Amino acid sequence: MRFRLPFAMTALAAGLMSAASASAAVDLTMYYPVSVGGALTGVIDELVDEFEQEHPEITVNAIYAGNYDDTRVRAMSAIEAGDTPALSVMFSIDLFELIEQEAIVAFDDLVETDEERAWLDSFYPGLMENGQLDGKTYGIPFQRSTIVLFWNKDAFAAAGLDPNTPPENWDEMAEMAATLREASGDQWGVMVPSTGYPYWMLQAFAFQNGQRLMNEAGTEVYFDAPATIEALEYWVSLTQSGVMPEGTIEWGTLRQNFLEQSTAMMWHTTGNLTAVRDASSFDFGVAMLPARTQRGSPTGGGNFYIFADTPEEEQRAAMTFVRWMTAPERAADWSIETGYMGVSPAAYETDALRDYVEAFPPAAVARDQLEFGTAELATYEGGRIRRTLDNAVQAALTGQMTPEEALTQAQTEADRILRRYAR
Secondary structure (H helix, E strand, O other), rough: OOOOHHHHHHHHHHHHHHHHHHHHOOOEEEEEEOOOOOOOOOHHHHHHHHHHHHOOOEEEEEEEOOOOHHHHHHHHHHHHHHOOEEEEEEEEHHHHHHHHOOOOOOOOHOOOHHHHHHHHHOOOHHHHHHHEOOOEEEEEEEEEEEEEEEEHHHHHHHHOOOOOOOEHHHHHHHHHHHHHHHHOOOOOOOOOOOOHHHHHHHHHHHHHOOOEEEEOOOOOOOOOOHHHHHHHHHHHHHHHHOOOOOOOOHHHHHHHHHHHHOOOEEEHHOOOOOHHHHOOOEEEEEEEEOOOOOOEEEEEEEEEEEEEOHHHHHHHHHHHHHHHHOOHHHHHHHHHHHHHOOOHHHHOOHHHHHHHHHOOOOHHHHHHHHHHHEEEOOOOOOHHHHHHHHHHHHHHHHHOOHHHHHHHHHHHHHHHHHHHHHO
């Protein structure tokens, strides 16, 4: 026999169920950087909408916070104000600062199933270096890149160079840049940005010369090593020989300089790849950076972090979102839409990204360069250390100091900053 509840009781039951459903809903705030390789808000908004449709119990409020430094500052300010966000994409190299301030949780402490543990091990090892410390994973790669060489094939052909053969080493890059400059008269041979992230570019030059800039513990740097000084001397020599403009070159406008054919070659993040592909009026190529004693580029870009001072249900929901965003299909679509890397081998095994790479081979360059990659410069007091090196690079490029003077001064300052972290 079935009993029918009176209307009032039915309404009460429905209200209780609705309240239970509402209490189970989780609202997440996510800080996200957009001023890197172009405005990505539309892509992120679409991904968030799709996630919310599949997970109606979770709402994600994406707050676009400027560049990586702006994002870190805003997220940390929110934490200090007692309004801690659930998660953020921030610099992979913010790891030491975030751990020192006990701001983030280790993903190892959040995983509960074998499937989640397998996911944690699914990413390219080279992209995990900046997200792990003392055997634990704190950052999950998402908006990741390496530095690549873009070259104008039409300009190469006009200068009598093989349009399909980019420079393989430093000597070839200097020689080709000189040929391109002489042939055009008003087009620079090569541009390497020296604002925004000059330390990143110097790290590439140094690593190509066989020199790492820091230890794994983040407590020492090697700015005044002979190979680092030699690397900056080579960079400065490009301006002295007239193949690259004197002074500083703006990170934010370099892509447009390349598209306007002000320079025949540029070093920039692979995160610009799709924007260059869509806007270029000429045939261009993308290659690994040229070598000195070896090939090499530091990795770069942002990782997902989950903040510690948040309720357990928010951390679990944030974990669900991060897993969803880094799934092979999403990572593949993200790479195609932006030019950033697919962060796992499985992403490149999807039909979408496999077909895309086959049709547009430059999309595989950053991934292939991981074989010759190194972790991006990351230390304790990372912002201060990077500013010290940025200032040294710019002082050398503007002629205020010699490379040796600038890097010796930077080393002295960095040693002073890091002294209390020595192990």
